[in-house]
Amino acid sequence: MHDIRLIRENPEAFDAGLARRGLGPMSSEILAADASLRALQTEMQAALARRNEASKAIGHAMAKGDKDSADALKAEVAALKQRLPEQEASERTQLAALQDSLAALPNLPAADVPQGEDEQSNVEISRWGTPRSFDFEPKEHADFAPALGLDFETAAKMSGARFAFLKGPMARLERALGQFMLDKQTSEAGYSECATPLLVRDEAAFGTAQLPKFREDLFQTTDGMWLISTSEMSLTNAVREEILAEADLPIRMTGLTPCFRSEAGAAGRDTRGYIRQHQFWKVELVSIVRPEDSDAELERKTRAAEAILEALELPYRKMLLCAGDMGFAARKTYDLEVWLPGQNSYREISSCSNCGDFQARRMNARFRREGAKGTEFVHTLNGSGLAVGRTLVAILENYQQADGSVDIPQALLSYMGGIRRLTP
Structure with a gap:
């Protein structure tokens, strides 16, 4: 607002x-x-x-x-x-x-956001890691992962397209990824773990700006509740209609939740595979800070997401989004794009945004400085730390072997109960 x-x-x-x-x-x-x-x-x-x-x-x-x-x-x-x-x-x-x-109007871009209409004008800030050299032709995950337990056909029978049924070690790998991310963000990046509702009311969806503009991208229940498209919706609304003390800030929250998206605006995109699903897991990172701290908090948050990719040894690049490619509520956004050898391209795996006071005004979320009579709106930030399903895809493609098996990254072995490789 x-x-x-x-x-x-x-x-x-x-x-x-x-x-x-x-x-x-x-x-x-x-x-x-x-x-x-x-x-x-x-x-x-x-x-x-x-x-x-x-x-x-x-x-x-x-x-x-x-x-x-x-x-x-x-x-x-x-x-x-x-x-x-x-x-x-x-x-x-x-x-x-x-x-x-x-x-109905989007947030205004920060002064240092590059001009542009779409992703072609995004600016690459940095790269980390060197894409692996294969001695065979790497495949896209959709072509070999079904033999490892990433089952799209079973899911389609009960739920239709853009759903998956994970089996055995594949399901364990996805669970391990979410747990690993959550552990790392809480123990190293200073985020407090939260378990949030998956259903929210109109006021909450409006507060984080999913409503009214993105109504078609959400799933609504028969009693008018909304399934969260990201736990940003429930985490950020934790300070809805609150007046916080300055000493309470910053607040940093994280949660591992399923997310639900109709993907109404993505018809025809990524119809194969596990990239774009109606239901997926994500570790969300939300910060509530003083206005003067939000720029530095965006850098900190993005670094927390980068640390996951580096621990998993997945090559990625950091992109500063142009004004025309940013999300509705954002004033500045970094995207992290992971290397997918099967697609021979970098794909978004995390988006970290500073929303300024845009969401806070919609939620009436304020704070009072020490010794002051009046109140000010807080600044809110959000980011993926990371999208679990897309990270699973990145592991499958980057760690694939010629025989169709997939090695487990070293950082995840302690979560896998002795499983070191997925085999067909």
Whole structure:
């Protein structure tokens, strides 16, 4: 959600930020609605003041025996009272329309975010690791992993496309990955483990900006709840409608949860394999910080995600997303892309974003500085540390052998109960 005061103070900067997102100017329309609302509110305040003044004057007129003046004042007060419900209804309607307009607009890019319309304009920041040289032609995971227990056919019989049924050591490997990531983020990166609801209400989905724009990408239950598309939704909303003490910040939370996405906007993409599923596991990293700390926290969070890839010895690159490729709520985003030899390309495995106060305004999440009377909105950040299914894919493709088997990375052996290799 955007701060209407900042739009009033600098409408040109607001429109310039929207232009970087590929949107036309909106400040004139928003400020016109804001002016109309404020004029109505001023009118209501004046009417209320006049009603109170007239009510007092009635008593004075009666005390003086001036019945005509008292009757006129009574009629005026009655007219003011009669009009009040209409004014209040109009205020609610105008306020809701203004808030809807603000809520529908994406966050504005930070100053150091590169200009561009799509992923072609993203900027590579760094690379880690050297892609493995194979003495055979590496395959995509979808071509050899079914023989190892990554079963798409069984899942399709009960659930349709974009689901998988993992069996035996393959299921254990996925579980080991999630546990390894969670252990590393809690013991080394300073995140507090949380077990969160998988179902949230409208207010929570709105707070993290999945609603209203991404309604079609979510699954909704018959009683109106939403399955989380990421535990960012439940973790970030932990501070919803809270006023935190400055001493409580930063708050760093992590959780390993299943995530559910309809993938309505990804028709035809990654239809084979385990890259893009309706249901998948992910370790999420959420931070709640003071405004002046959020830029440094983004670097810290991204580093925590990178550490997982490095521990698993998976080559990756770090990308700074351009303005046109960032998520709706983000003001700055780094993507980590892991090397997949079967596809001969880097693919996204983590996205770490600084949302500034954009989500905090939607959630009314604030903090009070020590010794201060007023409050400020916190800054929120989120990132994957990592997407478990995509990390499983990266291990399968990077550790595959000529005979169709897959070696287990050294970092995971203690989680695998003696299993050192997946074999057909």
